[in-house]
Amino acid sequence: MKKSHAPTLVDVAREAGVSLKTASRVLNHSVNVSEKKTEKIRKVMERLGYRPNELARGLKSRKSAAIGMIVPNLSDPFFSSAIKAAQEEARANGHVVILSSSGGYADVERREIETLVRRQIDGLVIAPADSHENHLSSTIPADLPVVTFDEPVQSARYDVVTVTNRESARQATAHMIERHNARSVVAIGARPHLYTCAERVAGYRDAMQKAGLAPRTCLVQHESQLTPEWLEKELFVSGGVDAIFSLNWVCTILVLKGLRALGRQVGRDILLISFDDFDLAEMLTPSLSAVRQPSERLGAEATRLLFERLKGSADGEPRSLVLPTELVLRESCGCRH
Amino acid sequence: MKKSHAPTLVDVAREAGVSLKTASRVLNHSVNVSEKKTEKIRKVMERLGYRPNELARGLKSRKSAAIGMIVPNLSDPFFSSAIKAAQEEARANGHVVILSSSGGYADVERREIETLVRRQIDGLVIAPADSHENHLSSTIPADLPVVTFDEPVQSARYDVVTVTNRESARQATAHMIERHNARSVVAIGARPHLYTCAERVAGYRDAMQKAGLAPRTCLVQHESQLTPEWLEKELFVSGGVDAIFSLNWVCTILVLKGLRALGRQVGRDILLISFDDFDLAEMLTPSLSAVRQPSERLGAEATRLLFERLKGSADGEPRSLVLPTELVLRESCGCRH
DNA sequence: CGCATGTTTGACATCGTTGTCGCACCGGGC
């Protein structure tokens, strides 16, 4: 009866007539092994189809070669892009990505972090579901390198990658006011407890106040509340709303669908700029003006910062990287008509 | 000097005055431990903030509680949805998902599989980059449970979840022919080596032949070849093309952009049905008719089948699950005008 | 009371790898 177990390093060593440790050295590209033995051991590994057991390796070396990544929503294109870039960056650094999603709930997020920590991840890239309570630091071991992106966590000592939320929001709002004579602009968004939301609202306010206009924010707790009925009530019953500044992708989608359901036409009845650009924004009628976040870059930079920490090439204060956005002017804000 | 290592089960056992094994039993909800000790050990775990090391657990028990997932493209909404569902299903079964992407390249795919196998994944959910060569079975250990989805692998003994590619394609094509009098319909797609592509083409052919029309397929090796210039040449130089059947999401996006660049209007100059529906398809002008794949369900069912294997409740022949699609008729095919 | 039966418990080996340490060997400088 053959033992059908996968071959281990012990098998390799026996077959090659060397000690276990020497085989291990070859596996780790250690230099102190003679040319001849290295060659021989390599051959045996090849022949046996040897595959190192990363679990065992990680157990002993205290490095799992895995990083965790948590986002609120896996099917939001903003996050998919970030994940894609993060995965590539991780692979380039010889790590795998364990992916999970919080659904935007802090308690789910905590549970997922717990799971990841138990798996001994070497680091964590996270777009937090909440910036207020210090719910991350209580779950995350103090010595685990963490990079937050999109949403920063207050009073924490993590690296963070964001965009110029406030200034970009100001600029988008100002554009509609200054170029297209919008007077009554509303900001529509969800999850007001998020810092990104607050910042974007602040930028919106900046622009309104500078123009001497009264800001009017329409924030709901959860996106599901952005129904056509709600829109009708908020935007049209009292009347006179010129323009909408929508605070993120999900809201934009729902606003667009809602307006269509109400028979209102964007670009004519009402102007719109979306925070978050996406693949087909230019194909809509009217094409959608948007603040484009460099989503892939956000994921890539966050992961890059993480690996800098892991390699020890950075071990000082938390760093903050603020990326620029691009205001993509298309038709929905009134341009190109 | 305090030892700042994270507490281990040995620490817990010592603190609780029991043996290592008894603590282990409590961790694994073994029944044969007295009420009193269980309680005590639980308390100690709580107090010390004990977190089981999943690497060590996995090493000994030969189960990593992780599954691998590989898709060609992380930012394709079809795959994001599938990933989302898979991740939820995995979590419900106490597993994590290690995600990676092949970019559609068989050699990258092999390398990623190798990485995952070394990490001792318990199972693999994969949308293969290639169905022809038997490149999967040569890399995947014979005893690793695998479920393929979207793209089946020929002559392999894996469970598979797909949709009714051929019939759905036939139906979509027939719709344009029968309801809207299309005579010259072309099928546009990429990566003709894929089975899904071939099946969809076959369905398209079925419809054309049944109507006594000559099929005309425009397949390119890679999506990047779907430029406006190429479209112009294929569709308009010889002239007379009525309608397009686009074989997947990426192609649809590029065809839409290309047609716009060429100044051709979908729904008027040329009809279009897309294989793959997406979030904003209904918001386009004209709204896009599409074959909607139940993408979340594909991911969920694939993962569900995998866990059935893992739990041993299924250990027979490979199973094949074929899910229905929905032909969503909007304006681009000529409906509702 | 003795013995069979079943429950609780712990000592020890083990999973597959890497870390520690020490030994043997080599050539070179005194």
Added chain:
DNA sequence: GCCCGGTGCGACAACGATGTCAAACATGCG
């Protein structure tokens, strides 16, 4: 001839958990 430092290699323990097996203990029955 002797000591030295560096290289090449291996024996052994360790990482943190689980599996094995047998001992200790409680219980029920004749």
